[in-house]
Amino acid sequence: MIPASLLIQQGATYRKLAAGEVVFNEGSPAAYYHQLITGRVRWCNITEDGKEILHRIVEAGESFGEFPLFDGAPYAASAIADTPCTILKLCVPSFHELLRRNPDIHLAFTSSLVQHLRFKFFLTDLLAQNNPETVISKLISYFNQQGKFICQDCHRLLLTRQQLANMTGLRVETVIRVIKHMEKQARVNILKGKVFIPAEEITAAVNQVG
Structure with a gap:
């Protein structure tokens, strides 16, 4: 800086x-x-x-x-x-x-x-919606758009589920459940416990920022 x-x-x-x-x-x-x-x-x-x-x-x-x-x-x-x-x-x-x-x-x-x-x-506005899936999915989308906490090479989410829980005030069990549901929707990939953002999601985020 x-x-x-x-x-x-x-x-x-x-x-x-x-x-x-x-x-x-x-x-x-x-x-x-x-x-x-x-x-x-x-x-x-x-x-x-x-x-x-x-x-x-x-x-x-x-x-x-x-x-x-x-x-x-x-x-x-x-x-x-x-x-x-x-x-x-x-x-x-x-x-x-x-x-x-x-x-x-x-x-x-x-x-x-x-x-x-x-x-x-x-984040305050997001938490007011009181919907865990909306909170987590939009937060990950925000980081994706900003190019933060997403590995630029492998597209791995660089935040743990516990850190997402601490950031949002949700229970870590709730965060785990939401991410598993996002995986079923093909919005994230989970490999050996690590969360990855699909390439098409990365491209969509870049285009949205642009």
Whole structure:
């Protein structure tokens, strides 16, 4: 998102994390801008009974935990390494200075935040329909259209059924049942427990975006 060289020039440092390691906790103060270089990070809330409410899975090249950088409030959710990952972190004053000096980056950064908000509106509206099959099928279709969480080579869905459940608030058993029904409709393929999107679905999504 922001060139790594520019972040380093501004004083950013690398941080490596193992899978499951916490980047920051909900409620803690925000001291850094975080940008993912390699791996994946889950941005989520953890309920008192240990259930995970998944807001977003961050991919390489994306930033996360940005809102506190502008309002000074603590983090509203936790960030946890989903896989081994490398992060660039830049202290907040230096990040603000970088944005002031680079209005084009500031504009791109704002655009990225708007995209994340649009996804939250999309998901909220989707969940209000209270139909599990509609929720899962439209969510997968959305990711397909955006080219996210779908392997570009093998067309495998890069989200687990548990992650889909955590993202939608559905029971994982419900997600499994919905995906099996989608397989019967030839809307997905399941091979050795992995979910694949048929090539015709990929093409339709690309044409719809175009």
